[in-house]
Amino acid sequence: MKYMFILLVTFKILKKLTKIQEAMGFQTSHATKRIAQPIFIAKEESSDANSTPFQRALNLNDNNITNANSISSCYDSWMAKHPSALHSFDTLMKAAIGKKIIVFLDYDGTLSPIVNDPDRAFMSDEMRAAVSEIASYFPTAIISGRSREKVKDFVKLSNLYYAGSHGMDIMAPSSMSVGSSNSEHCDMSHNINGNEVPFQPAKKFLPAIRELLRRLENEVKEIEGAKLEDNGFCISVHFRHVLEEDYGLLEEKVKCVLEMNPQFHLTEGIKVMEIRPSIEWNKGNAVEYFLDTLGLSSSSNILPVYIGDDRTDEDAFKVIQSRGQGYPIIVSSTPRETNAFYSLRDPSEVLIFLSRLAKWRKNSYSCRPLNLG
Numbered sequence: 001m002k003y004m005f006i007l008l009v010t011f012k013i014l015k016k017l018t019k020i021q022e023a024m025g026f027q028t029s030h031a032t033k034r035i036a037q038p039i040f041i042a043k044e045e046s047s048d049a050n051s052t053p054f055q056r057a058l059n060l061n062d063n064n065i066t067n068a069n070s071i072s073s074c075y076d077s078w079m080a081k082h083p084s085a086l087h088s089f090d091t092l093m094k095a096a097i098g099k100k101i102i103v104f105l106d107y108d109g110t111l112s113p114i115v116n117d118p119d120r121a122f123m124s125d126e127m128r129a130a131v132s133e134i135a136s137y138f139p140t141a142i143i144s145g146r147s148r149e150k151v152k153d154f155v156k157l158s159n160l161y162y163a164g165s166h167g168m169d170i171m172a173p174s175s176m177s178v179g180s181s182n183s184e185h186c187d188m189s190h191n192i193n194g195n196e197v198p199f200q201p202a203k204k205f206l207p208a209i210r211e212l213l214r215r216l217e218n219e220v221k222e223i224e225g226a227k228l229e230d231n232g233f234c235i236s237v238h239f240r241h242v243l244e245e246d247y248g249l250l251e252e253k254v255k256c257v258l259e260m261n262p263q264f265h266l267t268e269g270i271k272v273m274e275i276r277p278s279i280e281w282n283k284g285n286a287v288e289y290f291l292d293t294l295g296l297s298s299s300s301n302i303l304p305v306y307i308g309d310d311r312t313d314e315d316a317f318k319v320i321q322s323r324g325q326g327y328p329i330i331v332s333s334t335p336r337e338t339n340a341f342y343s344l345r346d347p348s349e350v351l352i353f354l355s356r357l358a359k360w361r362k363n364s365y366s367c368r369p370l371n372l373g
Contacts, residue, residue: 078335085342099303106308107144130354135160137361147232165233167286170199172293205277219253240271284315
């Protein structure tokens with residue numbers, strides 16, 4: 001009877017403490033419990049072996065709070081190195097005055113949320129309107145791992161440029177369609193004029209990619225949840241819905257196919273393996289190509305802004321970093337190694353940033369005195 005009373009009291013205390021934690025913003029997710037479990041066991045085996053259930057309950061919640069504080073502290077330290085682009089917006093724009101801004105955007109996880117079905121990664125109408133307004137003020141390009149036609153179908157805007165397959169399929173302005181780099185800013189209405197030309201540095205790999213896709217379809221069709229996506233010049237193997245115990249088999253089958261195709265290599269993104277031609281070309285090269293075709297590659301008066309969430313965006317971050325001009329911005333809600341200078345938590349913050357950037361541009365030009373010559 002005594003122990004029943006202790007258990008009942010313990011249960012009520014746990015319930016109240018859990019509510020307090022949730023009110024303070026601590027989530028009791030399954031992932032947190034799995035991470036914290038060895039700590040709890042060690043505690044019980046060492047110092048709590050002879051403690052009462054009531055004391056162990058208090059220790060359990062103390063550890064939950066400590067673990068949450070540790071995660072928060074880790075993120076705060078990361079944010080100190082990669083501050084919020086929203087909180088730093090006014091500072092960023094002060095440095096942008098008089099510069100030619102060029103905007104580069106990833107798609108998945110940046111303009112649209114990461115979703116379970118890659119075919120349903122739709123961007124919101126609000127995001128589309130913001131991107132369209134940005135493109136009306138600044139040269140804008142979307143550089144995605146998707147095929148160029150697929151990402152264009154998602155975005156549904158004609159006043160910007162597109163690069164698919166991680167920059168291996170670019171539709172860029174011809175050099176004759178671009179205004180002088182000495183102009184005060186590049187007007188997209190002058191650049192998007194039907195004179196765009198494709199640039200496909202991996203074009204010779206297309207027959208091999210078609211054959212590789214056919215072989216992969218035969219190899220992975222028995223693995224439940226695996227999904228292949230033809231992205232033109234690269235192939236994505238999505239495993240978001242693959243059982244954990246089947247992932248090893250899937251990876252083995254993909255690598256087995258690649259062993260017979262040494263001209264390709266494997267990279268991994270968020271719940272996806274990607275097969276790409278082994279050429280020296282990536283999103284960073286795509287950024288340099290756009291700047292060159294826009295007549296801005298040698299300008300010291302430009303400010304490229306690149307926003308992306310994927311590992312493949314790191315190549316673009318490196319390029320902007322090496323130029324010593326521009327803002328590489330990572331989209332992430334968790335600490336991670338990056339070459340970005342600034343951060344945004346998720347697509348909702350990307351929307352706010354783009355909207356503020358468009359408003360800043362609109363206000364800064366409306367405040368200028370008219371030149372009556």
